[in-house]
Amino acid sequence: MANDKRSIGLATKLLFGFIAGFLATLIFHQLALALMWSMDFTPYKPFAMTPTHPFGIPAVISLAFWGGIWGILYALIEGRFPNGGAYWAVAFLFGGILASLVAFVIVLPLKGQPMGGGWHLQILVRALIINGLWGIGTGLFLKLFVVWAGKSRTADA
Numbered sequence: 001m002a003n004d005k006r007s008i009g010l011a012t013k014l015l016f017g018f019i020a021g022f023l024a025t026l027i028f029h030q031l032a033l034a035l036m037w038s039m040d041f042t043p044y045k046p047f048a049m050t051p052t053h054p055f056g057i058p059a060v061i062s063l064a065f066w067g068g069i070w071g072i073l074y075a076l077i078e079g080r081f082p083n084g085g086a087y088w089a090v091a092f093l094f095g096g097i098l099a100s101l102v103a104f105v106i107v108l109p110l111k112g113q114p115m116g117g118g119w120h121l122q123i124l125v126r127a128l129i130i131n132g133l134w135g136i137g138t139g140l141f142l143k144l145f146v147v148w149a150g151k152s153r154t155a156d157a
Contacts, residue, residue: 008146008149008150012149013075013146014072014075014076016075016141016142016145016146016149017068017071017072017073017074017075017076017138017142018068018069018071018072018075019068019071019141019145020071020074020075020137020138020139020140020141020142020145021067021068021069021070021071021072021074021134021138022064022065022067022068022071023064023137023141024067024071024134024135024136024137024138024140024141025060025063025064025066025067025068025134025137026060026064026067027137028133028134028136028137028138029063029067029130029131029133029134029137030046030047030060031046032129032130032133032134033045033046033130034046034047036126036129036130041122041126042126046060047060048060067134067138070095070099070134070138071138071142074091074094074135074138074139074142075142077094078091078139078142081139087139088136088139091135091136091138091139092132092133092135092136093132093135094135095131095132095133095134095135095136095138096127096128096129096131096132096135097128099131099134099135100124100127100128100131103127103131104116104117104127
């Protein structure tokens with residue numbers, strides 16, 4: 001797998017990171033949210049189509065865009081993640097802790113909401129799980145894309 005990582009350029013890896021994060025938001029993040037919503041663990045519906053300000057883009061697409069931006073950061077640093085099962089633990093923690101902290105400390109106050117959503121345990125657990133699963137999904141898609149690009153490149157040679 002290490003050779004596959006080196007077989008693509010940085011720009012390609014960052015593009016793959018964006019796509020991986022975007023797709024992980026639509027699939028892993030939103031399906032986790034759907035499951036939690038169906039169990040009454042969250043008041044937030046999955047796949048929200050509510051228009052966002054100022055562009056009127058559906059909320060889920062805006063969220064997926066930002067998931068793609070996070071995917072670029074993920075792609076930049078995932079080469080430092082450990083191998084094997086520990087990779088997936090770090091991927092989960094990247095999304096679950098880092099992305100959640102940024103949302104709690106920066107994004108919520110910018111939206112006029114209390115920092116950390118009030119630091120209620122249910123909100124923290126929900127964010128850890130949903131964003132952690134996003135991290136696993138991003139890692140999975142990124143690895144698939146890198147392997148695909150490596151195989152595609154060797155087939156062309």
